[in-house]
Amino acid sequence: MTPEQTQRRRSIIRGVIAVAALAAFYEGVAYSGLFPRVLLPTIQTIARTLYGMLADGSMFEHAGATLFRVLFGFSLAMTVGVPLGILMARFKPVENFFLPLVSALMPIPSFALVPMFMLWFGIGNTTTVLVVFYGATFPILFNTWSGVRSVNPLWLRAAGAMGADEHKLFWKVIIPGASPFIITGMRQGFLRAWIAVVGAEMIAASDWGLGWVIFDAEQFLQADIMMASIVVIGIIGFVFERVVFGSIERATVQRWGMVRMVKG
Amino acid sequence: MLPIEIRDVTLNYDTPGGKVQGVKDVSFTIAPSEFVCIVGPSGCGKSTLLNIIAGFLKPASGEIRIDGKPVTGQGMDRGVVFQDFAQLFPWRTALGNVSFGLEMKGVPKEEREKIAREQLRLVKLEKFTASYPHHLSGGMQQRVAIARALAYNPAVLLMDEPFAALDALTRDDMQRLLADVWRETRKTVIYVTHNVAEAVYLADRVIVMSPHPGTVKLEVKIPLERPRDPLSAEFVEWQKKLLHHLGHEAGGDDMQTNG
Ligand SMILES: Nc1ncnc2c1ncn2[C@@H]1O[C@H](COP(=O)(O)OP(=O)(O)O)[C@@H](O)[C@H]1O
Ligand SMILES: [Mg+2]
Numbered sequence: 062m063t064p065e066q067t068q069r070r071r072s073i074i075r076g077v078i079a080v081a082a083l084a085a086f087y088e089g090v091a092y093s094g095l096f097p098r099v100l101l102p103t104i105q106t107i108a109r110t111l112y113g114m115l116a117d118g119s120m121f122e123h124a125g126a127t128l129f130r131v132l133f134g135f136s137l138a139m140t141v142g143v144p145l146g147i148l149m150a151r152f153k154p155v156e157n158f159f160l161p162l163v164s165a166l167m168p169i170p171s172f173a174l175v176p177m178f179m180l181w182f183g184i185g186n187t188t189t190v191l192v193v194f195y196g197a198t199f200p201i202l203f204n205t206w207s208g209v210r211s212v213n214p215l216w217l218r219a220a221g222a223m224g225a226d227e228h229k230l231f232w233k234v235i236i237p238g239a240s241p242f243i244i245t246g247m248r249q250g251f252l253r254a255w256i257a258v259v260g261a262e263m264i265a266a267s268d269w270g271l272g273w274v275i276f277d278a279e280q281f282l283q284a285d286i287m288m289a290s291i292v293v294i295g296i297i298g299f300v301f302e303r304v305v306f307g308s309i310e311r312a313t314v315q316r317w318g319m320v321r322m323v324k325g
Numbered sequence: 326m327l328p329i330e331i332r333d334v335t336l337n338y339d340t341p342g343g344k345v346q347g348v349k350d351v352s353f354t355i356a357p358s359e360f361v362c363i364v365g366p367s368g369c370g371k372s373t374l375l376n377i378i379a380g381f382l383k384p385a386s387g388e389i390r391i392d393g394k395p396v397t398g399q400g401m402d403r404g405v406v407f408q409d410f411a412q413l414f415p416w417r418t419a420l421g422n423v424s425f426g427l428e429m430k431g432v433p434k435e436e437r438e439k440i441a442r443e444q445l446r447l448v449k450l451e452k453f454t455a456s457y458p459h460h461l462s463g464g465m466q467q468r469v470a471i472a473r474a475l476a477y478n479p480a481v482l483l484m485d486e487p488f489a490a491l492d493a494l495t496r497d498d499m500q501r502l503l504a505d506v507w508r509e510t511r512k513t514v515i516y517v518t519h520n521v522a523e524a525v526y527l528a529d530r531v532i533v534m535s536p537h538p539g540t541v542k543l544e545v546k547i548p549l550e551r552p553r554d555p556l557s558a559e560f561v562e563w564q565k566k567l568l569h570h571l572g573h574e575a576g577g578d579d580m581q582t583n584g
Contacts, residue, residue: 213411215407215409215411215412216412216414218379218381218405218407219405219407219412219414219473220414220425220429221381221399222379222380222381222399222401222403222404222405222474223401223404223425223426223429223473223477224399224400224401224426224429224430224477225425225429226429229429233425233428234414237414237416238414238416240416313416314416316457317415317416317457317459318415318457318458318459318460319415319416
């Protein structure tokens with residue numbers, strides 16, 4: 062095994078231990094009888110419910126609906142956030158115009174917009190996708206803007222001396238040069254999107270989506286369904302954060318030595 | 326390989342604290358295939374002058390002509406090597422860095438990689454074509470930078486203290502290597518340094534600058550045979566001569582001999 066593999070195996074073992082400890086604690090409380098079982102189902106019950114929802118396919122449809130909304134909104138956020146962030150960093154008038162807007166809009170929690178979007182667009186995909194878009198755009202835009210401003214001027218000079226025009230500079234120097242920040246922006250943007258979608262689905266979705274399932278289950282005191290959905294939300298979020306963005310980072314900026322390796 | 330004329334070049338920097346004189350009324354000419362070193366203490370305007378010749382800065386007055394044509398901006402007739410190792414693109418391998426200029430020119434992939442390989446062989450890095458810069462030592466990175474600046478075959482090579490951040494032993498190797506590269510390629514080279522031994526080792530002619538404001542103090546021809554032996558009596562003699570010229574300047578104690 063290479064030291065890197067050893068390192069990764071150790072971090073996986075540590076993660077498993079942490080999750081097992083949390084599960085054991087939960088199970089202890091659930092069995093203690095401090096709370097009624099219906100409100101605090103045991104892991105066994107949650108697992109059975111989850112298995113049932115996976116077996117009949119309903120969990121896949123809920124998760125699929127949520128993923129669709131998140132990926133749609135996130136893609137929109139990327140197509141707006143990255144180019145606008147670059148334009149703001151490269152052209153002063155664009156920055157002067159958008160920066161105050163960004164500063165004013167960024168702190169508004171996307172969840173606060175859900176009721177208004179519902180008035181405008183009704184219940185369903187439009188509202189949830191737009192809420193995701195709102196939540197994800199600003200971290201992407203902001204990080205891209207910082208990233209482009211921190212591109213080493215020597216790279217621009219060297220590329221200019223080698224005959225790069227504005228268009229080539231953009232694709233061959235500025236984007237890769239800002240990539241550590243852009244990837245950070247994607248990560249933060251996705252996290253915000255994931256949080257936003259579940260919230261938005263609770264009140265602005267009907268029939269499908271992990272957030273909707275949780276909200277719906279509350280009315281019938283189905284805590285096991287709520288817990289099962291929360292577990293799925295956590296797992297999908299984890300997979301994106303560690304597996305998807307983790308491998309993008311390992312294949313690019315870590316390989317290029319532009320960011321330190323993440324240990325642990 | 327092209328002659329360069331520098332005529333009455335003046336540039337001031339506008340800073341919050343007022344005007345700072347970069348260079349003032351600098352004039353000299355460089356013959357085709359000549360190796361010229363610009364020496365002088367820190368802050369005497371060496372980098373400013375080089376950046377003007379490279380086209381990164383516009384002079385307030387005066388002009389630069391390369392082969393008779395006035396310089397108006399950056400151009401592919403000039404290759405530039407900086408002091409900072411960070412000039413390489415970290416997201417490109419050594420080969421990718423060296424091919425960059427050819428890629429900008431629209432040379433097909435196969436051909437540009439062939440040329441890039443040859444350039445890397447010239448700087449003795451043929452084994453490291455696939456390495457990313459962060460896996461290379463400082464000296465290797467500077468060699469990649471030289472190969473990169475040569476790859477698209479500019480007539481003029483502009484170098485701003487490219488070896489100043491290297492340790493003394495590596496620097497000696499690099500100077501030898503650069504002398505070899507120059508002998509093979511016959512580029513016109515303008516090389517900025519504040520190391521007197523380096524100037525005597527490399528230059529056909531040394532332009533001595535003095536600060537406040539940055540002006541040319543004098544020019545010294547180095548008539549020594551090549552390859553030069555830094556331990557020979559004449560070499561040391563020329564080094565002393567040059568140091569003597571520099572010694573009268575305020576920043577004279579800043580100058581270095583060998584190392
Ligand atoms: N970007 C800049 N802004 C303001 N002053 C500068 C700038 N670059 C250089 N200078 C000033 O111009 C003078 C010449 O600098 P420089 O050309 O870098 O000298 P050298 O390369 O010989 O050390 C110095 O006084 C320096 O402080
Ligand atoms: Mg300098």
